[in-house]
Amino acid sequence: MQCEGxxxxxATLSYTKDQMNSRIDELQKKxxxxxxxxxxxxxxxxxxxxxxxxxxxxxxxxxxxxDGYTSKDSFDTRNYGLNDGLPEVKAIFxxxxxxxxxxxxxxxxxxLNMMFDFIAxxxxxxxxxxxxxxxxxxxxxxxxxxxxxxxxxVTEYFGIELITVDMTPTGPDMEQxxxxxxxPMVKGIWCVPVYSNPEGIIYSDDTVRRLAGLSAAAPDFCIxxxxxxxxxxxxxxDHSILNLYDEAKLRGNEDRVVMxxxxxxxSFPGAGVAAMAASPAIIAEVRxxxxxxxxxxxxxNMLRHARxxxxxxxxxxxxxxxAAVLRPRFETxxxxxxxxxxxxxxxxxxxxxxxxxxxxNLLDGCAKETVRLLKEAGVVMTPAGATYPYGKDPRDRNIxxxxxxxxxxxxxxxxxxxxxxxxxxxxxxxxxx
Amino acid sequence: MQCEGxxxxxATLSYTKDQMNSRIDELQKKxxxxxxxxxxxxxxxxxxxxxxxxxxxxxxxxxxxxDGYTSKDSFDTRNYGLNDGLPEVKAIFxxxxxxxxxxxxxxxxxxLNMMFDFIAxxxxxxxxxxxxxxxxxxxxxxxxxxxxxxxxxVTEYFGIELITVDMTPTGPDMEQxxxxxxxPMVKGIWCVPVYSNPEGIIYSDDTVRRLAGLSAAAPDFCIxxxxxxxxxxxxxxDHSILNLYDEAKLRGNEDRVVMxxxxxxxSFPGAGVAAMAASPAIIAEVRxxxxxxxxxxxxxNMLRHARxxxxxxxxxxxxxxxAAVLRPRFETxxxxxxxxxxxxxxxxxxxxxxxxxxxxNLLDGCAKETVRLLKEAGVVMTPAGATYPYGKDPRDRNIxxxxxxxxxxxxxxxxxxxxxxxxxxxxxxxxxx
Numbered sequence: 019m020q021c022e023g024x025x026x027x028x029a030t031l032s033y034t035k036d037q038m039n040s041r042i043d044e045l046q047k048k049x050x051x052x053x054x055x056x057x058x059x060x061x062x063x064x065x066x067x068x069x070x071x072x073x074x075x076x077x078x079x080x081x082x083x084x085d086g087y088t089s090k091d092s093f094d095t096r097n098y099g100l101n102d103g104l105p106e107v108k109a110i111f112x113x114x115x116x117x118x119x120x121x122x123x124x125x126x127x128x129x130l131n132m133m134f135d136f137i138a139x140x141x142x143x144x145x146x147x148x149x150x151x152x153x154x155x156x157x158x159x160x161x162x163x164x165x166x167x168x169x170x171x172v173t174e175y176f177g178i179e180l181i182t183v184d185m186t187p188t189g190p191d192m193e194q195x196x197x198x199x200x201x202p203m204v205k206g207i208w209c210v211p212v213y214s215n216p217e218g219i220i221y222s223d224d225t226v227r228r229l230a231g232l233s234a235a236a237p238d239f240c241i242x243x244x245x246x247x248x249x250x251x252x253x254x255x256d257h258s259i260l261n262l263y264d265e266a267k268l269r270g271n272e273d274r275v276v277m278x279x280x281x282x283x284x285s286f287p288g289a290g291v292a293a294m295a296a297s298p299a300i301i302a303e304v305r306x307x308x309x310x311x312x313x314x315x316x317x318x319n320m321l322r323h324a325r326x327x328x329x330x331x332x333x334x335x336x337x338x339x340x341a342a343v344l345r346p347r348f349e350t351x352x353x354x355x356x357x358x359x360x361x362x363x364x365x366x367x368x369x370x371x372x373x374x375x376x377x378x379n380l381l382d383g384c385a386k387e388t389v390r391l392l393k394e395a396g397v398v399m400t401p402a403g404a405t406y407p408y409g410k411d412p413r414d415r416n417i418x419x420x421x422x423x424x425x426x427x428x429x430x431x432x433x434x435x436x437x438x439x440x441x442x443x444x445x446x447x448x449x450x451x
Numbered sequence: 452m453q454c455e456g457x458x459x460x461x462a463t464l465s466y467t468k469d470q471m472n473s474r475i476d477e478l479q480k481k482x483x484x485x486x487x488x489x490x491x492x493x494x495x496x497x498x499x500x501x502x503x504x505x506x507x508x509x510x511x512x513x514x515x516x517x518d519g520y521t522s523k524d525s526f527d528t529r530n531y532g533l534n535d536g537l538p539e540v541k542a543i544f545x546x547x548x549x550x551x552x553x554x555x556x557x558x559x560x561x562x563l564n565m566m567f568d569f570i571a572x573x574x575x576x577x578x579x580x581x582x583x584x585x586x587x588x589x590x591x592x593x594x595x596x597x598x599x600x601x602x603x604x605v606t607e608y609f610g611i612e613l614i615t616v617d618m619t620p621t622g623p624d625m626e627q628x629x630x631x632x633x634x635p636m637v638k639g640i641w642c643v644p645v646y647s648n649p650e651g652i653i654y655s656d657d658t659v660r661r662l663a664g665l666s667a668a669a670p671d672f673c674i675x676x677x678x679x680x681x682x683x684x685x686x687x688x689d690h691s692i693l694n695l696y697d698e699a700k701l702r703g704n705e706d707r708v709v710m711x712x713x714x715x716x717x718s719f720p721g722a723g724v725a726a727m728a729a730s731p732a733i734i735a736e737v738r739x740x741x742x743x744x745x746x747x748x749x750x751x752n753m754l755r756h757a758r759x760x761x762x763x764x765x766x767x768x769x770x771x772x773x774a775a776v777l778r779p780r781f782e783t784x785x786x787x788x789x790x791x792x793x794x795x796x797x798x799x800x801x802x803x804x805x806x807x808x809x810x811x812n813l814l815d816g817c818a819k820e821t822v823r824l825l826k827e828a829g830v831v832m833t834p835a836g837a838t839y840p841y842g843k844d845p846r847d848r849n850i851x852x853x854x855x856x857x858x859x860x861x862x863x864x865x866x867x868x869x870x871x872x873x874x875x876x877x878x879x880x881x882x883x884x
Contacts (some may be wrong), residue, residue: 063531071529075516078751082515083508096504096719098496126559131745141575142585142609152575152585168743175743176575282746286529289751310601310608311567313715316560316749318511318722 164405189225218370597838622658651803791870
């Protein structure tokens with residue numbers, strides 16, 4: 019069942035008040051029983067499981083005293099130099115990001131850090147010769163929601179006003195986006211175009227083309243294109259989408275597109291490699307900033323990735339191993355949701371084909387209380403509201419489920435408890451209206 | 452011979468004009484001969500030699516599939532978490548920086564990046580509740596010179612006005628510093644307190660105490676204390692200095708002190724670990740920024756360092772191995788300078804007891820031309836002037852020699868050519884006055 023912002027009609031509306039109270043008693047008993055078990059389960063972050071990390075253990079061994087530390091063109095990766103990254107790693111990221119290698123910068127272990135630094139650059143120095151955002155004042159950013167809390171937080175850190183844009187099954191509501199960008203103070207938009215966080219939405223061709231062709235009033239408008247999950251398919255279907263950079267270039271808007279990716283959910287979250295791509299003009303500005311900021315990122319770790327994955331094809335086959343670990347987890351959650359909440363008219367959720375999350379909407383006003391009760395019973399969820407700007411879900415209904423980290427048996431337990439708690443809160447809320 | 456900003460008196464002043472012209476011819480011939488050899492030597496950056504990097508090769512092997520990836524307290528370093536660093540690496544940096552472990556943040560592979568981010572934080576968000584520097588406007592920073600070009604560049608990037616402060620054999624000229632800080636727009640000072648870059652100066656106790664007790668008008672004044680070379684002794688004498696943090700705390704000024712260190716010149720420049728230390732209040736502000744900026748730095752690489760060095764003592768004994776590689780290089784340069792330029796009254800230089808550089812002052816107006824001619828003959832030096840704010844040495848006399856990278860034989864050649872070129876330029880300049 020795809021979330022479409024529809025209004026949920028309670029199927030239990032047909033219950034008598036007594037029937038409803040007796041169901042509440044039943045659920046409360048089950049909840050109390052779970053609570054007494056002293057569970058300690060975490061479904062709060064999109065964190066790979068140890069099983070997944072074990073897939074990449076070879077990475078630890080492939081740069082060593084025996085096999086040496088020099089890159090293909092005999093560069094000593096131990097020393098300073100190669101500020102914008104090892105060529106063989108650029109070659110891996112180029113097809114991932116869909117641009118020429120010359121437009122790639124390989125960074126440290128965090129694409130979030132590269133996004134933060136990009137916004138920081140626009141804020142303190144300005145983009146493409148425009149005034150720094152710090153001096154323009156009153157800068158705004160579009161936040162398709164539900165979305166990724168850490169994206170919103172980056173712009174919030176710099177005092178940028180966050181504007182909520184609704185998500186649709188094909189991406190951000192483009193009518194809203196097109197209306198907002200006529201304001202020159204609207205400087206950009208956050209996007210997770212493939213398997214969006216948290217809804218798993220895949221941007222349609224129409225969405226990509228309309229983003230590429232926006233009549234943005236701001237000359238320093240930027241599309242923050244975080245392609246965090248572009249290779250993270252759960253099934254055999256590759257849901258790759260239209261290339262935003264190419265579409266923007268066709269329309270003369272290529273300087274607006276800033277794309278990010280990382281191996282955080284390919285190799286190791288704590289020790290992966292991140293990269294960004296943009297137009298030659300934007301890449302030159304980022305390179306310039308980097309020449310002040312660092313003498314280069316960890317090239318030995320880049321070399322590890324180049325040796326372990328060999329090439330883009332190597333990454334693709336590795337992702338199939340991840341999918342095999344993740345599929346049962348997603349399916350367990352979806353099956354349990356369907357069994358326990360299906361047809362009750364108190365919740366709707368997505369069935370993602372990839373990515374790291376399942377997004378669920380409860381009856382309005384029920385998300386916070388559900389997350390609170392779950393925490394009391396030992397199950398930590400992402401805070402309710404986190405998927406909206408300023409952490410405030412206007413309808414208090416969206417909860418993000420991150421099913422990747424817990425072992426399958428624990429996940430099963432946690433989701434059962436989730437269903438009990440959600441139904442309990444929804445019925446109580448409905449009765450008290 | 453320690454540089455003290457004295458005015459060089461040409462000993463060759465006693466030459467007749469003919470004698471001087473014949474010496475110039477002789478030097479020109481030697482220079483041309485060197486030039487014809489097509490040398491390719493680089494003495495431009497403080498870059499460890501491959502010989503030094505070989506000392507740390509064990510680092511590549513000590514986190515592997517066999518020995519695992521968990522920290523002492525069983526943390527899985529492959530995954531997200533531990534935003535401010537692995538405890539065992541904090542324990543190594545605590546005695547290096549002279550503070551409690553709780554005041555340490557371990558970062559990525561670059562302390563320069565941590566300094567940049569700190570200045571960026573002050574610029575965009577402000578320090579200790581003060582207005583962001585971006586909004587205060589007209590912010591200034593003190594730059595003891597000759598100093599480290601990349602420090603000055605960080606502040607220059609943010610449009611901060613750089614004020615040159617003279618260096619003395621005991622550190623920055625504190626009378627000048629004390630005068631400047633009465634201006635509330637002067638927000639800080641760059642310091643390399645042990646084996647300063649480039650002069651190898653060690654701050655005296657008096658300098659440290661006066662820095663700790665400055666009557667700074669700015670409530671958001673910060674001392675950027677880059678202790679890059681604190682363990683980098685060339686000889687057996689440990690030239691550790693007074694603890695600035697303790698001295699500042701005694702005077703209630705601890706929130707002004709921000710200290711940095713890294714293993715770039717202990718393990719690998721391209722894949723080391725950096726750290727910073729400051730007061731609890733400042734560390735809390737940096738941690739907060741980091742919670743927006745990243746989900747944590749590379750903890751596997753931190754674990755490698757913890758395992759390879761074990762503890763602070765392990766780092767100290769490792770530094771003796773570096774010293775053994777570096778001593779002959781420094782001594783070669785100093786001996787060649789003494790043999791070829793000693794007593795001629797055209798140059799003065801320091802004899803550092805540690806660090807990465809030898810700083811030389813030529814006759815006024817001779818540095819740029821010397822560096823230019825050296826480049827033409829295939830020897831790349833740090834650009835003349837780089838050791839001063841905006842790359843402008845007011846007397847055009849200082850040149851930074853970085854003797855660490857070239858093999859000994861090449862270094863010998865390069866320094867011989869340096870002496871020939873420097874004398875040639877000085878004599879010509881003198882004659883043309």
